[in-house]
Amino acid sequence: MSQxxxxxxxxxxxxxxxxAGFVVLVGTLLAxxxxxxxxxxxxxxxxxxxxxxxxxxxxxSLLMARLGLPTSVNRYATPQP
Numbered sequence: 001m002s003q004x005x006x007x008x009x010x011x012x013x014x015x016x017x018x019x020a021g022f023v024v025l026v027g028t029l030l031a032x033x034x035x036x037x038x039x040x041x042x043x044x045x046x047x048x049x050x051x052x053x054x055x056x057x058x059x060x061s062l063l064m065a066r067l068g069l070p071t072s073v074n075r076y077a078t079p080q081p
Contacts (some may be wrong), residue, residue, distance in 0.1 A: 009070070010070075011069060011070045011072055012064050012065060012069050013072070015064060016048075016049075016058065016060055019060060023042065023045040024042050028042055
């Protein structure tokens with residue numbers, strides 16, 4: 001069996017789907033228990049994922065770039081102590 005890929009650090013392509021998944025899960029849970037209006041953040045997260053998948057950017061990725069998250073991680077770099 002081949003070895004699974006290892007975590008190589010946090011980059012924008014890794015954080016965008018993670019953040020969207022979190023928003024979808026929390027929004028769905030709150031829509032089921034509190035109010036159907038909580039489906040709006042779920043739809044917004046889905047629209048951002050479509051935007052990110054087709055154009056390569058979304059508002060969250062632009063904000064992450066301004067905050068200094070790397071756009072990619074060098075998979076073959078040696079770890080620093």
